[in-house]
Amino acid sequence: MPVQPHILDAFIKLGNFLRDFCENKQSETNPWAIKLNDAITKVGHQNGWFTRPNVINALVSWGELLTKEKINLWLSDYDDLDKGAQTTVAIIMAGNIPLVGFHDFLSVLITGNKVITKLSSNDSILLPFIAEFLIDIAPSLKESIQFTQDKLEGFNAVIATGSNNTSRYFDYYFGKYPNIIRKNRSSIAVLTGAETKEQLNELGKDIFQYFGLGCRSVSKLFVPKDYDFRVFFESIFDYQDIINTHKYANNYDYNKAVFLMSDFKIFDNNFLLLKEDVAYASPIGTLYYEYYDDLDTLNKKLLNDAQELQCVVAGSEISNSIPFGSTQDPGLNDYADRVDTIDFLLKL
Known part of the structure; x- marks a missing residue:
């Protein structure tokens, strides 16, 4: 079964909004543009590494990826994307760069599942803004998106990103669940x-x-x-x-x-x-x-x-290398740690 149309449409409209915002095409009275500008200012105060140019870089990247053509091409290799029964997936996000955990968030929702997200204190503003935008487009997503700073409960699988040190704790607490646990790379x-x-x-x-x-x-x-x-x-x-x-x-x-x-x-x-x-x-x-x-x-x-x-x-002399200048421009199918998140979610 294909992606649920209302979910696909919400992410496509998010991509349109991000592209227009980053290209300064929105009116100064656009309420969503005002809210995003405020969010960028707040996250910069929260985390000094999240300068406006760096946040805009992240938004540009996601705006370029969230098109109907690129999303459909990404998902074309998978069968039965909508299994009918929702699974609740807990995501524990890092906060080293802006929206670093967005791909996991996108993957869970695009496969028709529910997400409980534990945000990093270094990046706790941008993703809730995006969730609010998506819910405005597709109100039914409100039942599928939850943020928490409390103990994670009521989930069936886990995607956790951290360091080699935190991964030991993730293994201890979440090892009994289907999981993707990422370490330092x-x-x-x-x-x-x-x-x-x-x-x-x-x-x-x-x-x-x-x-x-x-x-x-x-x-x-x-x-x-x-x-x-x-x-x-x-x-x-x-x-x-x-x-x-x-x-x-x-x-x-x-x-x-x-x-x-x-x-x-x-x-x-x-x-x-x-x-x-x-x-x-x-x-x-x-x-x-x-x-x-x-x-x-x-x-x-x-x-x-x-x-x-x-x-x-590197150049062509090194196996599995990528060109100079391309590390910060991953595609939708460039999975962190080369673990296929969509395949993991479809097997739950």
């Missing part, structure tokens, strides 16, 4: 030295958008032993204004002081630190790098470490 880029300045400039988007706080944000480079970082620094110079954001600058300054006091060798262009390190996840304002001997060996390492990686940015 990182994204990396592999450079050969043959990249153009345009490609490296696009890589800057992968590094700096959302201040590097997302699991799709590149946090480490793999480079050949003779790699010249000057070309990389020159190519990402367009992103220098990030240092004018107070919270980013504080993290950059703190990490620089720690590295210098510890006598670590670092490269520094006054808005990004490069430190050699075998770890994948780097602190804010810092990009780790690691030298490789040959691409075949590196390919094997990355395949072996696939459970730790969200995105690998």
Whole structure:
């Protein structure tokens, strides 16, 4: 059975609204545009990382995805999307980037299920606004959407996103339910030295958008032993204004002081630190790098470490890689941790 028409229509109209809002096509008297502007202001006060440009970036991305054509194409690979009987799914959301849990929310509702959402305190304003908009379009959705800050009760399955540490608690409390429990993942880029300045400039988007706080944000480079970082620094110079954001600058300054006091060798262009390190996840304002001997060996390492990686940015030399500049533009079928959420929901 297809998606229930009123649900599909609500998300399509949400996409239309978000596109018009981000392109400044709405009248200043449009009540929904006024409400969204207020929500963006409030979430910026709530969470200093959620600057207006970053929130708008997230809204632009979702506006581009929520079209009839893209939603239908996404769901065309699945059978029996409307099973008739609703399942209640609890979603525990992260709050590292704006609307980071929206795909889970969309997936639960588009499959005809009910959702109980526990929001992160860092992002507790934007999704309730979107829910209010959807319910205005399709009032019956009011029975399918619930937000809570209390103990989760009355659910049949769980989707929880957190860290390696919180995942142990999620496993303990929710292990008896059908679940998707996500842990820390990182994204990396592999450079050969043959990249153009345009490609490296696009890589800057992968590094700096959302201040590097997302699991799709590149946090480490793999480079050949003779790699010249000057070309990389020159190519990402367009992103220098990030240092004018107070919270980013504080993290950059703190990490620089720690590295210098510890006598670590670092490269520094006054808005990004490069430190050699075998770890994948780097602190804010810092990009780790690691030298490789040959691409075949590196390919094997990355395949072996696939459970730790969200995105690998590279040319065609690396398996399962994506192009420079594309990590922050996932499609509807780009599932977090490569776990198919729709398939999981349809099997409940």
